[in-house]
Amino acid sequence: MKISVVKNIMEANQRIAEENRRRFQEHALMVINLMSSPGAGKTTLLEKTISLLKDDYKVGVVEGDIQSTYDAERIGRTGAPVVQINTGGACHLDSNMVQEALKNLEFQNLNLLFIENVGNLVCPAEFALGEDFKAMILSVAEGDDKPLKYPLMFRESSVLLINKIDLLPFCDCQPDLIEERALKINPRLTIFRVSCRTGEGLSRWTDWLRQRLPPRSRGKNSSEP
């Protein structure tokens, strides 16, 4: 008998991710799996994005952390519905954790759901969650060599947000090099340079989201016919 444990784990993850995806599609819900190193700015990006979209769309968040509810509390203060997953040590989210989390979130009423993954530039890229798009953030403080050293996440992502560009004058980081190296790995990557702190560049990112949100879902909860 041939046993391949790793393959089975990944297959089970893929199967549950497809179940999640079908449920999201039933409700015309766009889902983004947001990944980055610790401290690259995932939660701040979500705070700002929610604020820019909330007049037109209902946005919810699944927060993934090893422990604590610190990030979910930050999101909760924006008024967006949020549920926290504590992985209890695991360094990434998997599709089953997300399926469990959905029991505690009224995602049926949402237009856009962000799943904020555990801060880790390596493992999250390997696990599909049922998302429409993977998006990643790289802070310029991390340096321009990251695509060379952590290529998988750049390959898997549809969007790269180069964040903290307000720090560029004080860092030895060339954003052109990040773009060049990232596009060599993944020529279809859409790249935005942003500062979640100052707000610079964020409207181009939210325009990208608006273009992809199902037009009919706009004003889903509006009282107008």
Next chain:
Amino acid sequence: MKISVVKNIMEANQRIAEENRRRFQEHALMVINLMSSPGAGKTTLLEKTISLLKDDYKVGVVEGDIQSTYDAERIGRTGAPVVQINTGGACHLDSNMVQEALKNLEFQNLNLLFIENVGNLVCPAEFALGEDFKAMILSVAEGDDKPLKYPLMFRESSVLLINKIDLLPFCDCQPDLIEERALKINPRLTIFRVSCRTGEGLSRWTDWLRQRLPPRSRGKNSSEP
């Protein structure tokens, strides 16, 4: 029959780590397992540390990366002996990888060996390599909430280097909060605030190393009796 795969993996790792440790001790070699998020400044810290210590000690490096030899090339330019481990996808080093790497490094002549782990604030903390000390770097650009969200590495480390303090005027990060939160998790943690870019604070870190290096190993390769 009771099978516990995870326990066996961790036990095997521990056993090989002890073998590594015995070999290091035979040669009076101090070994530091250096961990951090991607881009917190591990390789730059090593470049600067080697430069500050090289007149008195022989320092070598084991470089851990998922792929590429970019960091090993940087270390090689300092003149220090270096060997690169490519984990091929794995998000942390384990003791067996280090044992293999030692075959390609003349560590018997060294006083101090740094093992630069894969950039990841989660998984490396779980795997002993045979080191004397674990040291971790946190960049102030990552934010002051990291001890709350990634406590294991703070708990396992003997030293915390708070790096990139030259960016403090431009970040929403309070280093006092990092220290307070880290010390609550691990009261025995030794903390240094440094800027590997400007060199600020690095002599306190190298003093800490000098105090712990075996005095007799000083000038190990000296021609004097």
